Amino acid sequence: MDNFDLVIRGGKVATAADVFHADIGIKDGKIVALADGLAKSANEIDAAGKIVMPGGVDAHCHLDQPMSDGTVMADGFESGTKSAAFGGTTTVIPFACQIRGNTLRAAVQDYHERSDGQAYIDYAFHLIVSDVTGSIANQELPALIKDGYTSFKIYMTYDDLKLDDREILDVLSAAREHGGMTMIHAENADCIQWLTEKLLDAGKTQPQYHGHSRPPIVEREATHRALSLAELVGVPVLIVHVSGEDAINQIREAQSRGLRVYGETCPQYLFLTAEDLGIDDFEGAKCICSPPPRDSANQEAVWVGLETGVFQVFSSDHAPFSYEDPKGKLIRGTETPFPYIPNGIPGLETRLPLLFSEGVTKGRISLSRFVQLTATAPAQIYGLYPRKGTIAIGADADITIWDPTREVTIRNEDLHHNVDYTPYEGRTVTGWPTCTISRGDIVCQDGELIAEKGRGAFLKCDRPEPARPNTRMRSWVPGLDAPNQAYDI
Numbered sequence: 001m002d003n004f005d006l007v008i009r010g011g012k013v014a015t016a017a018d019v020f021h022a023d024i025g026i027k028d029g030k031i032v033a034l035a036d037g038l039a040k041s042a043n044e045i046d047a048a049g050k051i052v053m054p055g056g057v058d059a060h061c062h063l064d065q066p067m068s069d070g071t072v073m074a075d076g077f078e079s080g081t082k083s084a085a086f087g088g089t090t091t092v093i094p095f096a097c098q099i100r101g102n103t104l105r106a107a108v109q110d111y112h113e114r115s116d117g118q119a120y121i122d123y124a125f126h127l128i129v130s131d132v133t134g135s136i137a138n139q140e141l142p143a144l145i146k147d148g149y150t151s152f153k154i155y156m157t158y159d160d161l162k163l164d165d166r167e168i169l170d171v172l173s174a175a176r177e178h179g180g181m182t183m184i185h186a187e188n189a190d191c192i193q194w195l196t197e198k199l200l201d202a203g204k205t206q207p208q209y210h211g212h213s214r215p216p217i218v219e220r221e222a223t224h225r226a227l228s229l230a231e232l233v234g235v236p237v238l239i240v241h242v243s244g245e246d247a248i249n250q251i252r253e254a255q256s257r258g259l260r261v262y263g264e265t266c267p268q269y270l271f272l273t274a275e276d277l278g279i280d281d282f283e284g285a286k287c288i289c290s291p292p293p294r295d296s297a298n299q300e301a302v303w304v305g306l307e308t309g310v311f312q313v314f315s316s317d318h319a320p321f322s323y324e325d326p327k328g329k330l331i332r333g334t335e336t337p338f339p340y341i342p343n344g345i346p347g348l349e350t351r352l353p354l355l356f357s358e359g360v361t362k363g364r365i366s367l368s369r370f371v372q373l374t375a376t377a378p379a380q381i382y383g384l385y386p387r388k389g390t391i392a393i394g395a396d397a398d399i400t401i402w403d404p405t406r407e408v409t410i411r412n413e414d415l416h417h418n419v420d421y422t423p424y425e426g427r428t429v430t431g432w433p434t435c436t437i438s439r440g441d442i443v444c445q446d447g448e449l450i451a452e453k454g455r456g457a458f459l460k461c462d463r464p465e466p467a468r469p470n471t472r473m474r475s476w477v478p479g480l481d482a483p484n485q486a487y488d489i
Contacts, residue, residue, distance in 0.1 A: 003027065004041040005440055011047025011401065014367045015054065015391050016376035024052065026397040029439035034393065045435060047401050053371055054390050055090025055121075055398035055436060056352050059378035060183075060240060060264060060315035062344065063094040064114045068160045071342045072327040074418040075320040077118035078453055080348060083417040085443040085451075087349035088433035090121050090398035091379070091388050091459070095153060097128040100160065104129065104140050108149060112458070119456025120449075121438045122398075124384065126183065127152035130160065132167040141171070142178040148460025150383045150467075151181040153240070156222045157189040157290070168229055173477060176235035179463035181381060183238045183264075186222035186247065187214060187291060196339050205337035207284035208277045211292040213339070219291050220246035227254045227261060234475030236260035236467050238381065241317050243269045243291035244298030248305045255310065258472040262381060264313040267347050267354050268293055269302045272423060282334040285341045286323050287423050306373065307365055313381060314373040316351040319344020322420040346419040350410060352400075357429035361404070383461035401435040408432045 008024040013034070025033030025041070061084075064076035075083065084092050096111035098104050104127055111125055127144065129136070129152050141152070154171055155161040163171070168184075175182045196213045199205075204212070223239055227250060230237040239251055242265045254261040272293035278284025287293065305311045321342040322328035332340055352374055359365040365373075379389025387396050407430050412422045435445040443451040469475070 007041040011052035016372040051402040054375040057091045057378040061318035077115045079418040081119040083349040088352040088400040100131040117454040124459040137170040150461040153183040155185045157187040172233040181467040188218040191218040210338040216246040223247040223250040234473040238262040244294040245301035263311045266317045312377045316347035318348040356431040383464040397440040399437040406432045
């Protein structure tokens with residue numbers, strides 16, 4: 001008997017590159033063997049008839065994030081990571097959000113206090129940069145990148161978060177010089193404000209008008225501007241939660257010129273439409289998110305983007321505000337005009353099953369493409385690969401075992417988040433994770449939670465190779481065309 005802690009036997013192993021049959025030997029939390037007919041172990045999982053994949057990496061989710069308007073997220077690190085694990089995810093990357101007037105370092109310290117001892121699975125932090133001063137751009141951000149916080153998000157909308165173009169340029173310049181990955185929420189704030197005022201003046205206040213205030217053109221313009229600013233600096237960027245064809249075309253055009261430009265989309269842009277925002281009732285508040293869901297034609301455009309490689313990342317953008325909650329969607333009551341309803345929908349646990357069912361089961365994407373979008377590419381783009389996001393010798397034993405034929409009707413009462421609804425209530429999917437393993441520990445299996453709270457570890461991220469400018473990304477900034485010394489050669 002070889003000295004494995006655990007053997008996963010007889011499954012069909014899927015990576016971003018290959019699909020093959022093999023046993024997996026695990027020792028001390030790492031994958032140490034891949035072969036047919038591994039020796040027996042005291043602890044084994046029979047995966048015959050199942051698919052064995054890298055655990056999902058949800059690179060865009062919000063957990064216990066402090067809010068400026070009095071709202072409180074329903075999920076912290078305990079319920080959020082438990083829900084993620086039951087959905088087949090083994091790593092999450094939520095956001096340490098800088099409060100204006102405070103430092104980024106203070107945001108990181110606060111987020112560690114919120115997360116320490118709470119998580120079931122491993123986690124890293126993105127930074128949200130909302131206040132750019134000389135010391136933050138030139139000193140604090142580079143120091144945090146060096147400390148393992150190598151990705152950060154900037155907003156082009158929301159009054160308490162948005163940066164102007166000059167501030168965006170300062171962040172992009174720091175990213176280029178020090179090797180960080182910049183995520184951009186691309187919507188034109190002034191257009192949204194102008195449209196919102198026009199709608200409210202006309203008495204159009206219901207949730208459905210959230211979509212009218214953020215039409216595709218405001219996402220298209222902001223995406224074009226964000227990519228232009230990145231091209232000016234000569235730095236890769238990732239446009240997050242892309243909702244439809246207009247923004248997709250901007251990303252595709254930049255990619256066609258050889259620029260390192262990445263795209264992310266989310267389940268709400270495949271499975272919800274503007275109709276889910278309701279007609280005249282307040283229930284549509286459950287589906288308010290930004291950018292908003294579009295129409296069936298834009299859903300199809302998102303699918304094409306997933307199929308053809310425009311998108312590298314498929315994330316949940318889990319933003320958990322309960323509906324029947326005075327600190328959630330109902331913080332200002334059922335007569336609240338749409339711009340004051342908390343933005344965001346839940347999706348940590350349903351992200352992978354939805355894409356597997358509608359993508360892999362129905363033949364729209366391959367199994368390897370599924371793994372690439374949901375695990376491997378997120379780990380690569382955010383500096384966690386090859387430790388996370390793959391099944392390979394030496395990688396962390398983060399593994400999800402799937403029953404590809406199991407049919408499940410999604411019901412909120414069966415999910416493990418703390419949100420009181422799911423926008424996918426009643427949808428039947430084919431394919432569901434039956435066992436989730438994190439660093440060799442079984443977290444949940446056959447619907448039962450096995451691991452203990454607090455076993456999840458914080459991850460320092462490397463400088464991501466995809467954040468390195470390529471030869472086509474010439475900077476117009478004097479002194480930034482030299483080879484980037486932030487990366488090891």
